[in-house]
Amino acid sequence: MAEAHQAVAFQFTVTPEGIDVQLSHQALTEIYRSGVRSWKKRIIRLKNSVITGVYPASPSSWLFVVIAILATMYTRSDPSMGLIAKIQEHMPVSPTMSTQCQAVVSAVLFSTMLWLLLIFTMRLCLKQLLSYHRWMFEQHGKIAVSHFLTISFTALVRIFSGRKPLLYSYQGSLPNLPVPTIKDTLKRYLESVRPLMDDAQYEHLTNLAAEFENSLGKRLQWYLKLKALWASNYVSDWWEEYIYLRGRNPIMVNSNYYGMDFLYVTPTPIQAARAGNSIHAFFLYRRKLHKEEIKPSRIPGTVIPLCAAQCERIFNTTRTPGEETDTVQHWQDSDYIVVYHRGRYFRLRVYQAGRLLSPREIEFQIQRILDDPSPPLKGEAKLGALTAGDRIPWAKARKAYFSSGVNKRSLDYIERAAFFVTLDDDEQGMMGDDPAASLDCYAKSLLHGKCYDRWFDKSFSVVYYKNGKNGINAEHSWADAPVLAHLWEYTLAIDSFQLGYNAEGHCKGDVDSSLPRPQKLSWEIPPECEEQISQSLAVAQALADDVDFHVFSFRDFGKGKIKKCRVSPDAFIQMVLQMAYYRDQTTFCLTYEASMTRLFREGRTETVRSCTNESSAFIRALEGGETADVCRRLLRAALEKHQQLYRLAMTGSGIDRHLFCLYVVSKYLRVDSPFLKEVLSEPWRLSTSQTPVQQAELFDLVNYPEYISCGGGFGPVADDGYGVSYCIVGDDLINFHISCKHSCPNTDAHKFGAQVRQALLDLMQLLNPKQKEPNKTEESRPEIKKDL
Structure with a gap:
């Protein structure tokens, strides 16, 4: 294969005349460009980490403070109140450094410490401001002291937020989630279940709650407060592990969710073209994500920022199965996606010579996959059913059949891909004589498909249908729906309103027909693994049919x-x-x-x-x-x-996360609580x-x-x-x-x-x-x- 030959940077053979070395100029050029691209990304990450690290100040403000302090030295005033002289006294003596030079270095050191102190103060002030939430409870239309407090609060947040925050700029200034008091949580809980119980049931639960509050609850609460002092968030890590990753049932239907395309419009009826535009848009979003050019999310209509930590794992992320618990794995970068079509898996590179392929070039590559006549390998067609069934059988099969050789290499390609793509032969959307029923079929297709034509472990999988419709299926453990919805909105908008299509419905632009073909993944599936695939498919199919x-x-x-x-x-x-x-x-x-x-x-x-x-x-x-x-x-x-x-x-004054964490602590301490057991079983x-x-x-x-x-x-x-x-x-x-x-x-x-x-x-x-x-x-x- 031509692409296989081009991938070899050099070859050498031993001949009677000596060693014959043959270098491939094209391959060396690709290596060079790949290295340059990698270093550019490292520099961007370093720059962004510096900007985020000194936020809400800017790196240039350091120079302003230094110049201001140096200027005061020439006016014979000492804003440091003797600290610059103290620093100069303790500096190591150097024969190459004059007294004046030592004074300048001391002033620069003092300026830097003063600048860092100002940053710390500003960040502390911003954190205190963002910890204030009473504005949310203010009554509309009433002129009161709280109203003026809210106006002042909003103005101060604007001042301390800087001019152009990056995506992660606010992370260091966000407050930690507070631990509610046991008394308040139990009071709100009992109030919430009152309409669901008769008097006898409610009295029984009230007695259990009182007993819990006065005995075990205090001990469990102490551990939670200790965790809140130590951890950034006392809930999130336990929530991810125990609610999502330790679940042993199928994640298809039970955990994964979906997002739909436009309701009334299909921008193009050409499947490959729709994939070309939207895949390109996904990678444009990833580029903005890496550069932190995406604006921080805020509460609509306010200046209040929201945490962006979940954005870090949108791409290059997968959930890997384990017998006791799954894990979420994230890789820094990948320049390809994995595409599923008619039982075959293809690795499609979306970068060539360090540049992102144009939508027309991605369409060309997708069409190559659609036109590929090769049949699936033995056991390959329904391999994805392993991710749709129970987790323990998938974990055992992964360890037994995918831990080495060609299977491990192909599985690594899927798990490390930016995201997963399915080219579906069905047509979906609001169509036909019964558009209402067609929407129901569309939803079920996105939620579970055929139970083997999605890779449910990937952070998200994009489905492109034969008639140009698309949709998305997302794994839930790594983030919540608003994070993925933000990406999906961007992709739909860029696809239709910026990239667009030509009169024939194809992506705009030209194509380089010399692009290497997508790489078909290889598998060696033994009969025992095929049997496990069939069993997982049976479990998943029964679940899908029941929805x-x-x-x-x-x-x-x-x-x-x-x-x-x-x-x-x-x-x-x-x-x-x-x-x-x-x-x-x-x-x-x-x-x-x-x-x-x-x-x-x-x-x-x-x-x-x-x-x-x-x-x-x-x-x-x-x-x-x-x-x-x-x-x-x-x-x-x-x-x-x-x-x-x-x-x-x-x-932070909700009921259920607090009770959930108290239950987790009780399990760690190996103590049973009749109250918590009853609460968590509802x-x-x-x-x-x-x-x-x-x-x-x-x-x-x-x-x-x-x-x-x-x-x-x-x-x-x-x-x-x-x-x-x-x-x-x-x-x-x-x-x-x-x-x-x-x-x-x-x-x-x-x-x-x-x-x-x-x-x-x-x-x-x-x-x-x-x-x-x-x-x-x-x-x-x-x-x-x-x-x-």
Whole structure:
């Protein structure tokens, strides 16, 4: 093969005349360019680490301080109050250094120490400012002392934030996640379960909680406080390990989630062209990520930054199986992706001579893979099923059959790739005579596919369908959905609005036809491994077949009309879901809404328990035929309660992460707590999450309203429950993704979707924006979580 020959830098043979050395100029040039590219990246990383290390100051400010101090020396004033002279006294005597030179060096040393002290002070001030969260609880429309405090707080954050922060600039200034008091957590917990229990059950749990608080709880809390002093975040590492990596069930459906393409538009019907543009856009994002040119995420409408630690593992990351626990492995860089098509795996380099291939060149390479007629090797076609089944069999198979030789080399290519790509022969999207049903099939395809044509261990896998549609499947342990959604929004926008396509639907630009062909990976799969692949596929297929999915768009109204009612859109939808579940099941259930704690360093998520005393009282009143005025008053109280719980969760005063960590400590100490055991065994029969729109500025919904992503979704958490993801797009559209299991006779995704539609209409009828404006005392506070 030509590319194999070009890959050899030099050859030598021993002849009777001596040693004959043949150098390959092209290969040496490639080595040189690769080295230059590597060193450029190292220099960029070093520069960024320096800038981030001295933030919120800048490296150039050091020179300003030095010049200022030196200038004072010539005016015969001493701002150091004798410290410069002290430094000069303790400097080693050098015959080559004059007294004046020693004075200058002493002044430079003093200036540097003063500069570092200023940086430390500024960073400490910024950290204290970012630890202030009372602005989030301020009542809207009221002139009070707290209002002026918030204005001052915002101005000070702007001052101490510098002018052009890099992606990771705020990391050293973010506060640590605080440990709530046992008393507060237990009080909020008991309040959250009250609507789910009768008097006898509640009294029993109250007694367990009191016993726990007065005995074991204090001991466990002491260990948590000790960890909080030592670690950046007392929750995140345990959350990643025990909730994700130690799970032994399949991660497909149970953990992984997906994101969809545009709802109404397919930029090109050519599969290879769509892949060419978006793969190029992915690597543009990675380049910005490496250079830290991505702006730090903030709470929308504020100057408050969010933690960016999860961004570090977006690319070149995989989850590797273990018999007891999995691990997340991340590599610094890779210049290729791995592509799956019709049972074959290909390694596709996206860099040539140190430059990123153009979209047209990537399209050309993808088309080569599509046109490749070679059949899969023995055992290769359904190899990906190992990542879809149970984790222990996959860990054992990986150790037995993929730890050496050609299998290890090919597996390394997959795991070290920037990300994984599947070229799917199916057509998906909103199409055909039944577009609603086609969306359901689209969701199931992205969530699990054929159970062997995705690599579920990769940080994310991109799927390109035959008709030009695409989508993304993501592994959950390394980061949460908003991090990947940020990348996905960027890719969709760059693909359609910047790169674009020519009149024939192909990527723009020219192509170098001499590019080396994508490398087909080799495998040697023994019969024993094939048997394990079949077993894993059977487990995964049964799980996939059991998933019932329903995706729909609600267009009667959206965020705009809800806000006119002076309520939070998210709280409104959460109340809709509570009502829909009650009508569907004639009871209430423990409800999970994902909130973020990225206001703190290395923060991930917290739970908002959306089923409250206030929400259940409102729903009972509405379903019981109470008057509209009574129901409206109860609804506003329930909405306000939900917003309050969300604020508490965001600011480190949530319930579930604290109880989870107390449980982990109890296991380390080998002590049993009846209270914690009962708390952690409660099922989340309604698990909900909002898919955020974080970069609305990338999409022109006024001139191009059809360029709307449908959001994403996930599988049900409980076997007898629902998983609901919703995406609030613009002012007039809400997308819903509902999942449950066919094996449960009491759940049906389509019936629940119908209940959601009706509940949306019923609540809006109750909160008609044309009605008399509510009193000031009933006004909801600012919606601090919109589109998070």
